[in-house]
Amino acid sequence: xxxxxxxxxxxxxxxxxxxxxxxxxxxxxxxxxxxxxxxxxxxxxxxxxxxxxxxxxxxxxxxxxxxxxxxxxxxxxxxxxxxxxxxxxxxxxxxxxxxxxxxxxxxxxxxxxxxxxxxxxxxxxxxxxxxxxxxxxxx
Amino acid sequence: xxxxxxxxxxxxxxxxxxxxxxxxxxxxxxxxxxxxxxxxxxxxxxxxxxxxxxxxxxxxxxxxxxxxxxxxxxxxxxxxxxxxxxxxxxxxxxxxxxxxxxxxxxxxxxxxxxxxxxxxxxxxxxxxxxxxxxxxxxxxxxxxxxxxxxxxxxxxxxxxxxxxxxxxxxxxxxxxxxxxxxxxxxxxxxxxxxxxxxxxxxxxxxxxxxxxxxxxxxxxxxxxxxxxxxxxxxxxxxxxxxxxxxxxxxxxxxxxxxxxxxxxxxxxxxxxxxxxxxxxxxxxxxx
Numbered sequence: 001x002x003x004x005x006x007x008x009x010x011x012x013x014x015x016x017x018x019x020x021x022x023x024x025x026x027x028x029x030x031x032x033x034x035x036x037x038x039x040x041x042x043x044x045x046x047x048x049x050x051x052x053x054x055x056x057x058x059x060x061x062x063x064x065x066x067x068x069x070x071x072x073x074x075x076x077x078x079x080x081x082x083x084x085x086x087x088x089x090x091x092x093x094x095x096x097x098x099x100x101x102x103x104x105x106x107x108x109x110x111x112x113x114x115x116x117x118x119x120x121x122x123x124x125x126x127x128x129x130x131x132x133x134x135x136x137x138x139x
Numbered sequence: 140x141x142x143x144x145x146x147x148x149x150x151x152x153x154x155x156x157x158x159x160x161x162x163x164x165x166x167x168x169x170x171x172x173x174x175x176x177x178x179x180x181x182x183x184x185x186x187x188x189x190x191x192x193x194x195x196x197x198x199x200x201x202x203x204x205x206x207x208x209x210x211x212x213x214x215x216x217x218x219x220x221x222x223x224x225x226x227x228x229x230x231x232x233x234x235x236x237x238x239x240x241x242x243x244x245x246x247x248x249x250x251x252x253x254x255x256x257x258x259x260x261x262x263x264x265x266x267x268x269x270x271x272x273x274x275x276x277x278x279x280x281x282x283x284x285x286x287x288x289x290x291x292x293x294x295x296x297x298x299x300x301x302x303x304x305x306x307x308x309x310x311x312x313x314x315x316x317x318x319x320x321x322x323x324x325x326x327x328x329x330x331x332x333x334x335x336x337x338x339x340x341x342x343x344x345x346x347x348x349x350x351x352x353x354x355x356x357x358x359x360x361x362x363x364x365x366x367x368x369x370x371x372x373x374x375x376x377x378x379x380x381x382x383x384x385x386x387x388x389x390x391x392x393x394x395x396x397x398x399x400x401x402x403x404x405x406x407x408x409x410x411x412x413x414x415x416x417x418x419x420x421x422x423x424x425x426x
Binding site: 010 | 184352357
């Protein structure tokens with residue numbers, strides 16, 4: 001089966017460098033899938049899940065949090081602001097984080113939040129929800 | 140007798156110092172290895188972001204962004220000097236501070252008002268002594284976190300875009316290799332476009348969203364990673380320079396110990412000879 005190289009790079013670490021048969025991830029405007037032989041693209045990433053189907057037949061899941069996806073030649077690079085291996089997520093902690101994130105969204109603040117603060121809170125909530133959904137999906 | 144006791148005391152002191160410097164050398168070696176691994180881990184992201192800035196800028200054509208233009212005409216230049224928290228690291232702080240002073244003097248000669256920020260206790264102490272009290276001081280420790288540096292970079296970018304500063308300059312030590320570290324003053328803002336931006340992109344990308352929008356997102360990231368890289372390089376350079384300085388100190392102490400041992404033996408032998416001469420002379424006088 002045809003494969004291509006996929007790497008996930010964060011500002012402080014390289015999280016993955018593997019041959020994959022298919023990759024799907026959250027782009028800024030929705031889910032995007034990449035198969036071998038895809039043409040070159042550069043896309044902005046959103047906050048969401050990334051699934052990589054490895055050449056060995058297994059799949060790996062990651063929570064990604066903004067950045068860029070670059071397909072060049074036969075290599076896909078996800079330059080992400082933050083990434084977390086789904087296998088390393090503590091389900092109980094993730095659930096607690098989601099409850100806290102939901103509470104922050106619905107909380108009434110004494111002073112009105114600006115757009116940036118509102119976006120930040122919603123982004124945290126989205127990430128918390130994805131972490132709960134992916135918790136334990138290591139491979 | 141007094142001389143022998145004096146030499147013995149010095150030998151003990153030198154041995155103690157040697158033991159301390161040897162331990163510090165080993166600690167610096169361990170810290171250097173860890174910090175180098177961290178700095179190397181940040182390189183792929185930094186390099187790729189810079190490469191993308193060049194390629195997207197080339198595709199976007201006529202680029203105009205507040206971070207690329209001059210930051211108003213306030214006449215103020217922010218200079219961030221990255222030093223160390225601790226001493227005993229050879230010429231590390233000396234070289235960085237000398238480079239910073241040269242840049243500050245040049246800026247003042249151009250009629251600019253320099254706003255000083257420092258990272259590390261040594262840099263702050265130096266400027267305080269020079270009666271150039273920094274407006275702000277930071278301590279990021281041995282492991283600068285990306286989140287902390289990102290927040291600092293965002294503050295600088297906001298102030299620059301608002302026209303608070305014309306320029307932001309970082310004075311720090313760049314790590315080239317184990318045997319080469321260069322103290323330099325680098326302009327962080329306004330951003331200068333990489334060379335690839337002048338030519339054609341290496342691949343014809345399909346951009347999503349458009350190249351201009353992606354560039355708007357990439358340029359602030361480029362500033363953040365440049366600042367993060369500067370801090371990481373500074374930590375690696377500090378550790379490698381401390382390692383070299385402590386090795387030199389250990390070697391010097393070892394050499395001094397050998398000399399003292401030789402002097403001690405010579406003095407002890409002289410005392411024995413004197414005592415023997417006295418005994419022989421006494422025996423001859425009695426006989």
